[in-house]
Amino acid sequence: MVYTVEIKNINEMEIFAQEVAKHLFPGFVLCLAGDLGAGKTTFTQFLGKHMGINDSINSPTFTIMKNYEHKPYSLTHIDAYRLEGVKRDMEVEEYIYSNGVSVIEWYTYIEESLPDEYLSIHIAFISEHERHLTIEGRGKYEKIAKSISHR
Numbered sequence: 001m002v003y004t005v006e007i008k009n010i011n012e013m014e015i016f017a018q019e020v021a022k023h024l025f026p027g028f029v030l031c032l033a034g035d036l037g038a039g040k041t042t043f044t045q046f047l048g049k050h051m052g053i054n055d056s057i058n059s060p061t062f063t064i065m066k067n068y069e070h071k072p073y074s075l076t077h078i079d080a081y082r083l084e085g086v087k088r089d090m091e092v093e094e095y096i097y098s099n100g101v102s103v104i105e106w107y108t109y110i111e112e113s114l115p116d117e118y119l120s121i122h123i124a125f126i127s128e129h130e131r132h133l134t135i136e137g138r139g140k141y142e143k144i145a146k147s148i149s150h151r
Contacts, residue, residue, distance in 0.1 A: 013043060043123065064092070092113060118138055119138075
């Protein structure tokens with residue numbers, strides 16, 4: 001099932017990321033989509049903050065992947081934009097299938113590398129501060145999608 005959430009300002013985006021952080025578990029896969037500037041990296045920064053990560057989280061566009069070590073599990077931030085046309089990337093898959101949390105921007109470019117079950121959030125730009133989120137959970141993520149959509 002597909003759910004939607006309306007975000008009115010940056011504070012609401014942080015609150016939403018905090019809610020998602022409450023549902024994380026080892027091996028969690030979160031796929032983000034949206035146009036450039038929609039807020040994918042901003043969301044990831046807030047998620048990392050609520051995981052307790054104090055490092056500066058920025059877009060891994062040119063490095064493709066950044067890993068932030070933290071207990072109880074690390075955060076791997078992947079930007080698959082530059083992987084368009086690449087069928088599979090074994091190094092990326094190694095992190096996606098690890099016991100950490102994987103956040104994948106532009107995930108549609110590496111869908112063949114994704115597990116069958118994951119949470120996806122599409123962030124649509126409405127105005128300078130407003131965003132429309134479309135949330136879908138596959139498999140065990142369905143309950144999480146429903147939960148975070150009804151805040």
